Amino acid sequence: MAVEDEIHLRSNSEASDSAKPRLLVFMITGNPGLIEYYRVFLTHLYSILQRKNKISWDLHVYGASLSGFEVSGHPPSKPLTLDGQIEVVSQKLYRIADRINREDGAARLPVVLIGHSVGAYILLDTVSRWQKARRDAATPIDILCGVCLFPTVFDIAKSPTGRKVTPLLNLPFFALMVHLIARLAFFIVPVRVVTRLAQAFTRMPEKSAGVTAAFLKSPLGVRQALHMAKYEMRQMADADRWSDDVWGTQPAASPADGAQRGQDAPKLFFYWGKDDHWVANTTRDALIRARAARTVPDETCIKHGSRERDTRPVMEIDRQGLPHGFCVRDAHSKIVASVTAAYILLAVDRC
Template sequence: MTVEDSIDLSHAPVSDSPTESLLVFQITGNPGLIEYYRTFLTLCFDSLRAKYPDRRIKVAGTSLRGFGVQHHERHQSLSHDSNPEGPYDLEQQIEHIGQMLERAIESQTRPNATIKVVLIGHSVGSYILLEVLRRRKQSPSTQQLSNDAKVIGGICLFPTVTHIAKSPSGKKFSLFFAIPYFAVIAGLVVRLMFSWVPFTPLQRLVGLVTGFPSPAAETTTAFLKSPGGVRQALSLAGHEMRTITADAWDDELWGVSQAQDSSDNKTKLFFYFGTNDHWVADETRDELIAARAATGTPGDEKKPTMEIDTYGTPHGFCIKHNDLVAKKVEQYIDELMR
């Protein structure tokens, strides 16, 4: 296996006639390496290809900025800011994902064919997902997404969208982030520790210590040996603590506002929370569900569907629990396509 900075799984029907396209675009958590999700996205792709053989299917995703391990220069070339070397904050990651999503849509564009888009966000990727949607709705004339594409759904997995600092891990890490230059120092220490260790022995050590299967151990090793990956992850986490606080989105995005009734760009949201998720406090999760979730009563069908996992699936599901979550995503996409 080779650790890549993007994933692109595509299926085209035998017929060349205009056909509806479905694009599923994954937004990663932190650390933002898309390779962690290859098994999960492959399972999703295989399911979609079997269910919709007459549709053009694309399942794609890209690493967040600053996590590049194969094509670092390519990620830098996309930068239009004054800090091309990173680390990149949450705002810059949102802009980057908007750009990458547009590129994925452009690759699916065909004459006289419509494109349905489903976004999947994991952890902080769910926050990025909601921000991409918010900016599209607020500025339709300057939206990054093509007018030929309609985002029909957003699936937020183990989402950290409010008050991340109140979570068990958030409380612990907040103490470290109070230390001046913590991300810089920690990143330097990791580089000094692992830069001289050959890749294969380090991968074996990572697998032994963490219990990760081989693909996840390889991706983690690439992350540890990347020039600035650890610093980027810690810098972004610190920015998440300061930025992800109260619910930042309006009623229209949440499907509450009646203004959506006249829109052709309705987006149905799904939230799949963990039980005892160390990055999501139970009380903030329950408050969000009480305030925003659909209850099953007539008239609130456009509100988000919010569920709590009952299988003990961990926050980092993409390491060992891909099958279960892929089946849940399959259910959500089935509902969206209906």
């Protein structure tokens, strides 16, 4: 199977209505950061949004592998830190937005951000950067909302898995040593053989095992995953990294201020795992108490839209037993795509 470093879904140019405003749905992956894991999720999400009459947009759904996880082309010469990844993701977002804007001469492109796992952390930092940039100068995008799926945004080192892997990640040269072992073990082994091994050890479906095989054989992927994970454990300790403007919890002095705040603060949606091995339940529950507008969105609000101007994040805990790594199985990907589409429709309807 072909493993791509970029996915871009859109209406074909002949059928596309140039009179429609464009909307970009921009996906930020977890770690390992291969966008191919999310193909079924993104394809199903695109299909749902295209079918909904509420979406009167020329829709673009885009995602790219995080830097260092490329399976083709030229990866960076050395692995990036978490902050380095945030910078590259911001550059990719503005690059694709500029490209789409040039197609119809628009000044700013409406954008929906989606982040999975550490991608949710990158999403929040991207929102913070965008808010600061738009106060100083014009930007080519307007971020309407952010959807954080199984988010790891705070105290990941205190999660069940975080407690186990942190001592290993802090060993000197651990990422480099594992990278060299993987390169020696898999360099000459055919992809199909590595795929079968990945299936046997992880019980993944064949498609996801194929992506994992491409990851294991990639020039920098294993080292990048471990190097970035080390910074995740160190850096994701401060829940106050982002201002109230990002969270939508800044009190408004007047109705006019509230309207302006609503324009500047994208609506955030958090979809948490019930017992996520990468997020301690106590961490999740503390963030819900501190930041959430509601724990579980009202069904009528999600299905039919709401004009409520509460700008705090909507936070929901999964009730379907979905795993943190939902993207490796088609059935799970489609369920999460349906949830994500409902959030996006609600946010777009509010605008």
